[in-house]
Amino acid sequence: MRTARVKYNGIIQTAIVEEGSLRLADGQLLAEENVEWLPPLEPRTVFALGLNYADHARELEFKAPESPLIFLKGRNTFVGHRGQTPRPNGVAFMHYACELTVVIGREGKHIRPEQAYDYVAGYTIANDYAIRDYLENYYRPNLRVKSRDNTTPLGPWLVDVADIPNPLNLYLRTYVNGKLTQEGNTRDMIFDISYLIAYLSEFMTLAPGDIILTGTPEGLVDVQPGDEVVCEIEGIGRLINTIVKE
């Protein structure tokens, strides 16, 4: 099942996705253009991976890491499907990042890798935009790069874990104004979903609503105001975002 959070007639509500349309609780069926889309959940703790695809690490001229490079995002950064993300004035390089996002559905600590999927509620897509100009060599990548207001699109909806039996063989693609600019497959993840859940839960209790953005493959391109950026993951859907001037 696919569930979305939308605002319609001023009311925030959950909707069920039926062939690209949205079924509200009162029975109405709406087209996706006729609602305001919110992130499919309000995330609790947000983990994101850097350098988690072997090809992407090469693109940024780093050696692939020996332990996962994890950073956190705050509450401020999420924007829903069909939203707008500001590009700060005067920066040289702002790029997208299409990421399979795992949503935790059960509390747990010391989770063994073979049990990891018992703790997964489902999946969604994140676009982990970054403003590379703001990178500094402290706590890198820092929140000024990766936790900016409205700079992490999340959506379009949440897909139940049971609907994606193999999350480690999904195509990821990004299109800028209709042109394919990024392509990869989740099988190229360096630290996979089971590993990450086991690694994090070794020292932290994970809880429902925690999410893990699992990294992005190669193909990062600068985006400019007016660009429409679509992040697509096989089996989930297409997350649309438009860049606007700050």
Next chain:
Amino acid sequence: MIDPNLFKTGGSAEQSPISGLVYGPLLNDQDSIEWLGDKLLTAPYKALPKAPILYIKPYNTHVGHGAIVYLPSGVAELEVGSTLGLVFGERASQVSEERALEAVAGYTVVIDLSAPHQSLFRPPIKEKCFDRACPIGPRLVNKAELPDPDSVIITTFINDEVQHQRNLANLVRPIPRLIADVTEFLTLYPGDVLMVGVPVNMPFARAGDRVGVEISGIGRLECLIDSTS
């Protein structure tokens, strides 16, 4: 292994008094910048920090006054990051320095506990985000009760002996400037806490130590360090 019933407190040890997220700035005092000196100008850092470098203490780290904090596996001591916490009562987004305090509802004590680590290059997730790594309390003080938050004295006790004391006279970003520079890109929400900052060279606490952080005008926040069962 210390019997948890021996450590009696008022208030709720399991429940932090705040509902939002806790953010903090790295190296927000001049003494720390000077102490680290040339190290910050060489690899991997290669320059002093320009914009505020923030970190997050996520929800699993939040506990209240009187909590027992268990050492993570393989860690023998924790750095005690004593600091003042600014508690937000209103949404704060791109606020000016002049109006920055309007969004602050009050103040509390925060103990930012960390497993020892030298490098500041990557986000210290394992070191700073283990369960209970952020006691908060012992109470929230209204802004009106503490009209000069930058004049507080922060005293760190271990087993009732003073191990550290500081004031907020030499912040890189004083409180209104810190709020303005953070909210320029990151909106803070009611219930969120922004720590004022932790200096380098804070004391360490080991299993069995009772840690107390007292801030003038607020009170003393305590926790007990224990090894994992």
